[in-house]
Amino acid sequence: MELVERCIVFLMMTMVAVQVSNAAVHKVGDSSGWTIIGSVDYKKWSATKNFQIGDTIVFEYNAQFHNVMRVTHAMYKSCNGSSPLTTFTTGKDSIKITNYGHHFFLCGVPGHCQAGQKVDINVLNVSAAAAATPTKSPSALASPVPVANTPAPSPNNASPLIVAKGAFGFVGLAMTVFSSFYF
Template structure:
């Protein structure tokens, strides 16, 4: 019985280590979500590898921009008439909850046509990947919204670069709990 509890606790620990790998990506890096800096968002996305659980952060001036999640046809034509969702805080955090393409653009007239649009592809979960140290957070996380992806094939992503992940505190608490459960099992 004790061995079964230990195996269950260690399995939970491995699962939590996987979840702690989630990254936070600031769209456009230091330039943010804008038309002024001439950011190539297609190029920006091509340098990242997005996974389920990652968060994308849109930072922008809400007086001049917004973020609309749209379908692939709407993305291609910059049609902002019926978005899936619209974000307007200037600090929009969106957790990617499934694989596939996610399409976004600024709904302010002319901004999408000027290139303020993003197509990012979330990879299917791999059966095994090496574990790495999760990044640490230097600022409080913004409000988070979970959204599903659109079902459209796309280009393969490349290596990831990420900002700090807000999952570290949760991860630490779960690890502490699991360690205490393992030691409690050994003591009984």
């Protein structure tokens, strides 16, 4: 019985580790980093990412020539870094995303933002976005498609396969396997 308890504790710890590992780390600008050299298109870069709460955004840059300022939308649009919400200057700044919405960053060195060194990290609330998306109804002009005369599938006496995703599915599978050995 002690072995079963150890297995359960191990599985619970594994479940926590898997849940934590779902967070992604995004290096701004990928291999180019946070710079004005090389014409990095940060708008295009951020558009290719799927940012989630819990993800970490990493700005890597030469601290002698750049910084990172978190700013408001108006400041972002006008490249105004005169009163940022937060300033980072280490050269390797990690910022954890803790809420949905837009997170605006720019380089406060004169001329850098105007040269394109600014990024909008947009964290979508996927469930809210899906609920707000209207479903398309069929057009009144569309002609109906006839239903094919396909026979119904024959009944299957096998028990249904229920698939659980993520850490809970892994834990459930592991518990089932371990219980078959000990019970």
